[in-house]
Amino acid sequence: MEYPEEPFRIKSVQPIQRLTAAERISALTKADYNIFMVPADNVYIDMLTDSGTGAMSSAQWAGIMNGDESYAGATSFYRLKEVVERVFGFEHFVPTHQGRAAEHILSGILVKPGNVVPSNTHFDTTEANIRVCGGRPVNLGASGTSSAAQQHPFKGNMDLAALRRLIEETGAENIPYGMVTITDNAGGGQPVSMENLRGISEIYRSQGIPFFIDACRYAENAYFIKQREAGYADKSIETIAREFFSLADGATMSGKKDGLVNIGGFLAVNDRELFTDIRNTLILKEGFPTYGGLAGRDMEAMAQGLEEGLDENYLEYRIKQTAYLGESLAALGVPVVKPIGGHAIYIDAGAFLPHIPVEEFPGISLVSELYLEGGVRGVELGSVAFAHQDPDNGQWRHPPMELVRLAIPRRVYTRAHLDHVLASMENIVERKSTLRGYKITWAPEHLRHFTARFAPLD
Structure with a gap:
């Protein structure tokens, strides 16, 4: 798919750096495998959220x-x-x-x-x-x-x-x-x-x-x-x-x-x-x-x-940039939510990692691997973020899909950045059957995905 032309010129830049593989392992381990807890200067491409992460004009x-x-x-x-x-x-x-x-x-x-x-x-x-x-x-x-x-x-x-x-x-x-x-x-x-x-x-x-x-x-x-x-x-x-x-x-x-x-x-x-x-x-x-x-x-x-935000030239660029990443991921064999949405790509982690049950959080597994592979930070929006206990019987109710979201900050990343994300995912596709599940070692009562601690299962 064609990448859209940016309807703006870049006027200010902020340096970013890529850690070595060993440094990324250390950073994620220190964060108890919760990608929210990884310091931003240890992240290369940050797609945790599009909330407040855009570039102002x-x-x-x-x-x-x-x-x-x-x-x-x-x-x-x-x-x-x-x-x-x-x-x-x-x-x-x-x-x-x-x-x-x-x-x-x-x-x-x-x-x-x-x-x-x-x-x-x-x-x-x-x-x-x-x-x-x-x-x-x-x-x-x-x-x-x-x-x-x-x-x-x-x-x-x-x-x-x-x-x-x-x-x-x-x-x-x-x-x-x-x-x-x-x-x-x-x-x-x-x-x-x-x-x-x-x-x-x-x-x-x-x-x-x-x-x-x-x-x-x-x-x-x-x-x-x-x-x-x-x-x-x-x-x-x-x-x-x-x-x-x-x-x-x-x-x-x-x-x-x-x-x-x-x-x-x-x-x-x-x-x-x-x-x-x-x-x-x-x-x-x-x-x-x-x-x-x-x-x-x-x-x-x-x-x-x-x-x-109402400018149609900007919106056309925004939607097409997201579509470029989503369609390119789909071409790699990555199951994504279709049609491609406006602000993010949603990977169906449950379908991508069918050997990991929902109780072992396939979304956390994929988010962790994406960071370890390429320094790319996404977010799990599956059973960690949205599962809840039924107040009547105490049973856990899981969301319909185990999703991983790659949100694109507004007016921040170029095609080369998105191509790095694609290359990282392509490497993961080749070894996805080796990925393992995770367990929660601690979590708060509400919004547990923000601060919970995890550990990989053997």
Whole structure:
């Protein structure tokens, strides 16, 4: 597949280095085989996440110098407010230090023990924030979305019939709000169609259930709608985004994704009474309403980044760069989630390493081997990240796929970097039958993949 031309010039560089094989073994061993715990200067190509790891533009850096650090009523807040209102269309918003803070505030106010919160697929922090409040997150991905190989233009869609059944069985009064994640990160970076979003909205509103969008990668989702859904080819990305946000009652967002910043996020709503509770909680846990958890310079950078993230030239490059890596991996015989998503490649580690059972974490095995082989850091999004104990019987419930995500930071890596990733995976393909499983030696109660310790099995 052709590699896309970058729609920018490189203006600043940061040196990176490759450790020797012996040094990589030592680094991973010292980290107890948890790739999160490996120091960044020991990583050559870092695909752990696309969250906050992108390169900011010259205009964003210029905005940082214009940041107003006033405690109350900073001009940088009003610059961000204008962009958020124009693009997202909600009546009220507060800035937060990142998306999980917005999720924490929303769940803390609305979720009570025994409540159920449906989504297409909750991501890790969203799920954890609901569980901490005593709620139960429920994933209702459309039929066939748990198959890596199945092709569907909008594989992130929600199962509308399943949503109706859940509401009927649970009772609308026990669902404080419903969500949908665009694009569907845990499901393979897959987009959600406008038709599906419209159906979700109709169901929630008919039952009086507030509808929230996890908007981390909304611009990429809008680009896929423009490319794949009838009637949207001639519409701008911003117009498409305004349309699907008009279907919702609010949104949480990590600006570290499609906001193109290293830190920042927000929580937006239409309900004024809910906004009052949000603002009071924000003051307690994040900061004053006109800065939240951010410095003025961060708000300036995010306002500029939200606008740049809508640029179609940039989005075309972004999507095609990801497709280049994904299709090239598939050509090597690596099973990847198809169609290729927007921000990352998802390798089906369970299918790639069928001799390693889910209880021995094939995703951790592949992530470890990729680092040992080429200094490439990915992340497991399988049974370490998403398995949980059933509160009724204590049994572990595993996700439908054992995935490894290779997230591509925005405007950071070139074709040569991605080709290094491909060469590393090609070497692993040749000896994949020799890879072994892992066991957990220690883990916290929630979000265990961030800090758990592992050991390879003999």
